Amino acid sequence: MKKKNNPVKILILTVVSFVYLIPIFVMVLGSFKTKGEAVRFDLSLPEKFQWANYEYVIENGHVITGYMNSILITTATTLIVLIFGALAGIYVGRRKGKLVDTVYNYFILGLTVSLQLATTFALLKSLNIYGTRLGVILINAGMQMPFTVMTFSSFIKGIPSEIDEAAIIDGCGSLKLIFWVLLPVMKPIMVTNLIVTAINTWNNFMVPLFYLDSAEKWPIPLMVYNFFGRYARNWNYVFVMLVITILPIVILYLCLQKYIVEGMTSGSVKG
Amino acid sequence: MSKKAIKMSAQHKTYPFWLSIPALSVYTIFVIVPIGMSLVLSFTDWNIRRWDDPKFAGLQAFKEVIKDPDFGRAVFNTFLFAVLTTILKIGLGLILALVLYKSFKANSIFRTIFYLPCVLSMTVIGVLFTSILAKNGLLNNILNLLGLTTWQREWLGQYTTSMAWVIIIESWMWAGFNMFIFISGLQAIPRDYYEAASTEGASSWKQFTKITLPLLVPAITVNATMNIAGGMKVFDIIYILMKGGQSTDTQVLSTYAFKSFSVGYLGESSAASIILTVLVILVSFLLNYFFRKREVEV
Numbered sequence: 001m002k003k004k005n006n007p008v009k010i011l012i013l014t015v016v017s018f019v020y021l022i023p024i025f026v027m028v029l030g031s032f033k034t035k036g037e038a039v040r041f042d043l044s045l046p047e048k049f050q051w052a053n054y055e056y057v058i059e060n061g062h063v064i065t066g067y068m069n070s071i072l073i074t075t076a077t078t079l080i081v082l083i084f085g086a087l088a089g090i091y092v093g094r095r096k097g098k099l100v101d102t103v104y105n106y107f108i109l110g111l112t113v114s115l116q117l118a119t120t121f122a123l124l125k126s127l128n129i130y131g132t133r134l135g136v137i138l139i140n141a142g143m144q145m146p147f148t149v150m151t152f153s154s155f156i157k158g159i160p161s162e163i164d165e166a167a168i169i170d171g172c173g174s175l176k177l178i179f180w181v182l183l184p185v186m187k188p189i190m191v192t193n194l195i196v197t198a199i200n201t202w203n204n205f206m207v208p209l210f211y212l213d214s215a216e217k218w219p220i221p222l223m224v225y226n227f228f229g230r231y232a233r234n235w236n237y238v239f240v241m242l243v244i245t246i247l248p249i250v251i252l253y254l255c256l257q258k259y260i261v262e263g264m265t266s267g268s269v270k271g
Numbered sequence: 272m273s274k275k276a277i278k279m280s281a282q283h284k285t286y287p288f289w290l291s292i293p294a295l296s297v298y299t300i301f302v303i304v305p306i307g308m309s310l311v312l313s314f315t316d317w318n319i320r321r322w323d324d325p326k327f328a329g330l331q332a333f334k335e336v337i338k339d340p341d342f343g344r345a346v347f348n349t350f351l352f353a354v355l356t357t358i359l360k361i362g363l364g365l366i367l368a369l370v371l372y373k374s375f376k377a378n379s380i381f382r383t384i385f386y387l388p389c390v391l392s393m394t395v396i397g398v399l400f401t402s403i404l405a406k407n408g409l410l411n412n413i414l415n416l417l418g419l420t421t422w423q424r425e426w427l428g429q430y431t432t433s434m435a436w437v438i439i440i441e442s443w444m445w446a447g448f449n450m451f452i453f454i455s456g457l458q459a460i461p462r463d464y465y466e467a468a469s470t471e472g473a474s475s476w477k478q479f480t481k482i483t484l485p486l487l488v489p490a491i492t493v494n495a496t497m498n499i500a501g502g503m504k505v506f507d508i509i510y511i512l513m514k515g516g517q518s519t520d521t522q523v524l525s526t527y528a529f530k531s532f533s534v535g536y537l538g539e540s541s542a543a544s545i546i547l548t549v550l551v552i553l554v555s556f557l558l559n560y561f562f563r564k565r566e567v568e569v
Contacts, residue, residue, distance in 0.1 A: 009370065010377060017384045019443070023399050026409055030402075041402055041409040080297065088294035094286045103291055110302050112552045114504045114525070118532045118540040119308035120301070122322075142301030145294050164285065174285050203392035205507045210529075221394040225511065228398045235402060242395050253390045254383075261386060265451040 030239035038236035050236065057227075057240040065216060066223035070202055073133055073140070073219055077201045080141040081148050082193060088145075089152020090182055094161065104153065110146035115139075117210060124211055131213045139211070140201050148193050155189040156182070195256075195263035202249070220245050306548065313542040319535030332538035333546075336531075341519045342543070345527040349547075352438055352509075352523060353502030353554075359442035360498050361491065364449025369483075371450065372457040382454075385447035393444070397511030400440050401427070404512075427512060430520045437508050437521070445501075449494045456490030457483070485565075492562035496555050503551050524550075 022043070030038045031053060033046040057063065092104050120139065124130035129138070159182075167181045183190070205221045212218055215226065224245050231237045253260055313332050317325035336342050367385055371378045388396060403409045404426040411423045427433045460483065468478045506525035513521045522530070524547040532540040 013370065013377075013381050017381060020384050020387065022409075023403060026402065027399055039407065040412070041405070041407065042412055043409075084294040084297060088291040091286050091288065091290040099288070103295070106295075107298065110298060112500055112548075112555050113302060113306060114544065114548050114551055116305035116309045116541065116544045116548070117525075117528050118537040118544065119305040119312060121532070122308065122312075122537070123301070123305055138297060139301050142297050145298040145302070149294060168285060174287065177285060178290075199390055203390075203394075205392065205394050205510075206525075209510075221392045224392075224394050224398060228401075238398065238402075242399060246391055246395055249390055249392075250387070253387065257383060257386075260390060261382075261451055264389065264448070265455060 027239050027242050030236060031243045033236050033239075035234055035236050038234075038239060041235070053236050053240045054244075057237050057244065061227050061237075061241050061244075062215065062218075062223050063220075063241070063244055066218060066220035069133065069217055070219035070221075073137055073208075074198050074201045076133075076137045077140040077144070078194060078197045080137065081144045081197045082190060084141070085145060085148030085193065086152050086183060086186065086190070087178070088149045090156055090178060092149060093153035093156030094164070104149075107146045107149045110143075111150070115143070115206060115210075121210065130211060131217070133212070133217055135211050136207050139207050140204060144197050144200065148197070151189055151193060152186065155186060159185055191259055192263040195260050199260070199264070306545075309541040309545045309548075313538055313545050315538055317538040317541070319537060322537075325538070328538070332542040336539050336542045336546070339539075341522055342527060344520060345522040345524050345543075346546075348434065348521060349503055349505070349523045349550075351434070352441070352505055353499050355438045356441045356445075356502045357495060357498040359438065360445050360449045361494050363442060363446035364494065365453050365487075367446060367450040368453030368457055372454045382447070382450070385450055387447070388444040389448045391444075393507035394511060396440065396444060397508055400436070401512060404436055433513065433521055437512055440512075441502070441505070441508055445498070449498070452490050452494050453487065456487045460486045488562060488566045492559060492566065495562060496558055499558055500551050500555050503547065503554065 025043055026041060029043065029046060030041070032049045032051070033053075034050055037044075037046055088103075088107070092100055092107075121130065124135045124139075127135075129135040163181060163185070164177060167177050172181065202219075203221060204219075205225070208217075208219050208222050209225075212222070215223075218226070224241055227241045228238050231241075312325055314327060314329060315325035316328040316331065371382055371385075401408075405411075406425050406428075408426075410426065414420065414422045424432060426436055464482050464486075465478055468482060473481070504525060505523055506529070509521060509523050509526050510529075513526075524543055528540045528543040528547065531537075531543060
């Protein structure tokens with residue numbers, strides 16, 4: 001009954017795919033070229049694979065520092081968002097009443113707001129956390145919170161409250177109920193929010209650009225941008241920097257693709 | 272006590288208000304407070320020299336901003352960028368989804384490729400594209416190979432082409448995301464609608480306009496709202512491709528706020544941020560309202 005994919009379609013799609021893949025090819029090939037070869041920006045193979053480029057960039061590009069900062073900022077932001085968001089989501093999803101509606105709408109308000117550059121700067125200064133990773137973590141977490149609370153609460157509403165009642169009859173307290181009964185049931189939406197928050201935070205450029213003033217605290221996107229500024233003539237090195245930056249993400253994406261795609265899209269559909 | 276009242280009080284005890292306090296505090300302090308401060312401080316003469324001592328100045332910051340021709344340009348560019356990227360992302364996403372929504376092996380490979388840019392950082396994409404669009408970059412090289420030397424130009428050197436390219440890159444990046452939203456919309460449409468239409472002799476175009484499109488309105492709503500809000504808030508791609516947002520003619524609202532901030536005009540920067548926030552809320556609300564009215568039940 002089902003028709004096979006038609007070859008003309010495959011051909012056209014393959015051509016379109018090249019629009020996506022060529023930039024990647026240019027980058028990967030370029031990263032193995034000499035300076036002179038790399039600035040020709042073409043799809044030729046390097047004369048000789050210059051592995052030394054990688055050594056040079058890892059030594060001089062502050063890649064490790066960037067990675068450590070990115071991992072720290074992303075992990076902390078994600079933990080805050082997941083734990084705080086889940087607790088608030090449970091409250092909003094399980095209780096009814098005026099106060100709950102107010103809290104919910106108050107969070108929803110934040111879905112569309114944009115970063116207030118100058119006053120956020122003033123706020124961080126007055127809290128004495130300007131230029132710290134903590135400041136960046138808290139801003140990221142705050143901006144991600146509305147989406148998380150919304151998705152958690154709508155998920156919780158879909159879970160029958162009988163399981164809570166059964167647990168309460170068995171003598172579960174609030175916290176025990178939340179951590180032993182509800183959180184395990186919420187695993188799918190946890191994964192969604194984990195992915196969305198982690199990717200958003202990992203790729204965020206604005207917040208650290210505005211609020212981190214010293215290079216040793218920069219996450220990887222800022223390291224890349226700064227490296228590009230310093231080595232604008234050495235495209236081979238810049239390409240290496242780009243490859244190093246996206247390699248772990250691409251590997252993760254290829255392995256966890258199903259979860260990532262489902263997470264990112266299902267998350268937004270529920271919005 | 273009635274049964275309902277017992278249940279309410281059990282809920283009250285089991286899910287106390289304090290559960291929401293951690294999230295509420297982080298969100299309030301780091302998102303809501305800065306907005307409140309912007310609202311207040313944009314009506315003062317706050318600047319880097321009057322850091323601790325802003326004086327009420329009425330609408331002066333707004334007047335200052337609105338008088339500034341760069342601001343007008345920024346508003347224009349913001350809307351141009353947001354509207355064109357929204358149309359392109361939805362158009363491309365829809366075409367890709369229609370071609371790829373059936374689950375063939377080959378289709379899933381293509382979907383993987385088209386979605387890939389969505390997980391990458393805009394910084395990487397931006398730097399990568401400066402190499403493609405440079406004077407001696409890949410694009411000009413390809414044009415050279417094709418014998419189209421008259422088409423070569425310094426793509427990021429003038430307003431029209433650089434604006435066109437940031438719009439293309441942004442759409443290229445997020446078309447795959449829109450595609451997946453449309454695919455999940457398409458998969459939700461019951462097959463028998465089409466079978467019934469076929470037996471009654473409806474052409475495939477007619478099926479598309481009478482069945483597919485109306486039932487895809489919810490997916491279009493999601494995509495349009497997200498695209499327009501994201502497009503209006505654009506910062507990274509402009510900042511990176513336009514060398515730190517130095518040139519004034521490709522400025523958008525976020526880069527405008529950044530520029531006034533970095534020269535110390537904090538009141539003007541806050542005014543620009545607030546204007547952007549209000550515009551985004553307004554536009555997403557209107558768009559949502561417009562599309563929600565057109566949604567039909569499956």
